[in-house]
Amino acid sequence: MKQQGNHNGHSHAHGGHVHVHAPRTIDRIFIFCILINLLFVAVEAVVGLAENSLSLLSDAGHNLSDVFSLALVLVAFRLSRVHSTKRFTYGLKKSTVLISLLNAIILLAAVGAIVIESAHKFYEPTEVNGAAVSWTAAAGIIINGLTVILLMRGQKNDINVRGAFLHMAADTLVSAGVVVSGMAISMTGWYVIDPIVSIAIALVILASTWRLLSESLRLSLDGTPEGIDTEAIEKMIRDRHNVKDVHHIHIWAISTTTNALTAHVVTSDINAIEQTKTDIKKVLAKAGITHTTLEFETENCHCNGC
Structure with a gap:
């Protein structure tokens, strides 16, 4: 029987079924993080263009992709709260997994773009204002560090929040690397340091993205x-x-x-x-x-x- x-x-x-929804407060945290990071991206891009710094532009491009990722996660939170229907009996909760996969793919595309541009800079290095690069990247450490602190608590329970947390933590380290690169350029005049740091940035991004990509793929295929x-x-x-x-x-x-x-x-x-x-x-x-x-x-x- x-x-x-x-x-x-x-x-x-x-x-008895406890659905774990992202707290409403996490929405406000993400909105705040999006705004301050978007502002920093604008500043970083302007300084990078003005000073011909590929490392700053690479970091700005990556930070812009992170802003987009934060926005997608915010959308995922909203979609996860959509009630079930006859057509979607689980609601739209699976969209959170698809968005985490999309975020990983976006970051991989950003890595490819940075590597291609860095290779070009190796052959045609341009003059870079090391001091301007260092000061701008130092501001990035503060912005990214604040974002990391805000996301630290929520990253334990959600792959999307953890992905955002890991990306911003990597960005904080990357900004620190750009500061060092600017100081090194100021002291040595070796402009080739700029694309070298850009390659290092790409590797850091790749390392922080790989786990997110593999886990997102597994979940999208209904793996354990x-x-x-x-x-x-x-x-x-x-x-x-x-x-x-x-x-x-x-x-x-x-x-x-x-x-x-x-x-x-x-x-x-x-x-x-x-x-x-x-x-x-x-x-x-x-x-x-x-x-x-x-x-x-x-x-x-x-x-x-x-």
Whole structure:
């Protein structure tokens, strides 16, 4: 015998399912970060053009892509709150995963553009005002550092926020590198330092983007979310009282903040299904899986559907 969980087998927001939405305050944080970074991009681009600094222009281009990324994450938060419909039964929560993938692709394109322009600068180095570069990049350290501090708390629970946090943290280090480059140019007059620093910037961006890209791809393909150990989850379920076996386990991400699971559970006591179900969902919620569908079977179930 087996019993489908149906509505009782799910954890819903009004009956045990804890959807983890981004707090409304994170919207305001992102809007503030977008504004201050957009202002800095404008300043950095103007100084970079005026002083012929590729490292400043590269950093400005990357910061502009980060502003766009922050804006996309803000859009993702709004879309994740769209209620489910008959056509989209999960709402638009999956858009958060698609946007994180888009952000990673945008950053990879930015890396390619920086590398191409840097290669050109190696062959035709131009005069650069090292002092202007250093002062402008120093301002970037303050702006990017403030953004990192604001995003630090939220990055633990959402891949999109973590992506933004990692990018801005990398930008802070990059700005520090540009400061050093400006000082080195001022002291040595070696303008080739500018494209060298641009290449280093590209490598930092690539390193910070790779994890975001791989995780976004995995989630978009309904792979097991990072931090979820399938074997540990299976053992966790098996260890519950009245559970004899578990199979057909599937774990995936509904959004960047909500993980789901379906499984067939073999129980030794068909009369204790509700208690067993509640027990399983509690331990799964602690493991980061808040949307659970369980189908129960007895040990002597030999029908084709078992």
